[in-house]
Amino acid sequence: MALYICPKCLWKEKDHKYPRAMAGVITLRFKNGHVWTFPRLILHYIHDHNWLPPKDFVDDVMHGELLLYSSTDLTIGVSREIGFFCEDDLVIGELSDQFINRLKLLIDEEDQSSEVLRYYGPGEK
Numbered sequence: 745m746a747l748y749i750c751p752k753c754l755w756k757e758k759d760h761k762y763p764r765a766m767a768g769v770i771t772l773r774f775k776n777g778h779v780w781t782f783p784r785l786i787l788h789y790i791h792d793h794n795w796l797p798p799k800d801f802v803d804d805v806m807h808g809e810l811l812l813y814s815s816t817d818l819t820i821g822v823s824r825e826i827g828f829f830c831e832d833d834l835v836i837g838e839l840s841d842q843f844i845n846r847l848k849l850l851i852d853e854e855d856q857s858s859e860v861l862r863y864y865g866p867g868e869k
């Protein structure tokens with residue numbers, strides 16, 4: 745699992761709500777066909793640096809419904825990758841706490857869905 749480190753943080757900065765380095769990538773699939781792939785570090789970018797993700801992503805998080813692995817419809821659209829920054833290309837903007845809470849909820853939902861897949865692999869029940 746790859747480790748992502750925030751390029752905006754200085755080594756000594758420690759007063760952030762979310763850690764400046766996190767391992768792992770999340771893919772959220774929505775029922776409208778949108779698929780987003782991003783590092784877990786996205787919460788740090790949004791909360792601690794006021795990063796503004798693409799409008800489509802904000803809309804999906806606020807109003808979309810997840811298509812989970814446990815769902816029967818596994819049609820997958822083309823995944824859009826966001827939040828893989830290498831330099832100073834953060835777009836700054838304001839997002840509500842409601843957005844962050846909802847994004848966390850969706851990430852948890854996706855995590856739990858993947859857990860289910862792990863425990864009930866092919867041939868298991």
Ligand SMILES: [Zn+2]
Pocket residue numbers: 750751752753764788792793
């Ligand atoms: Zn940072």
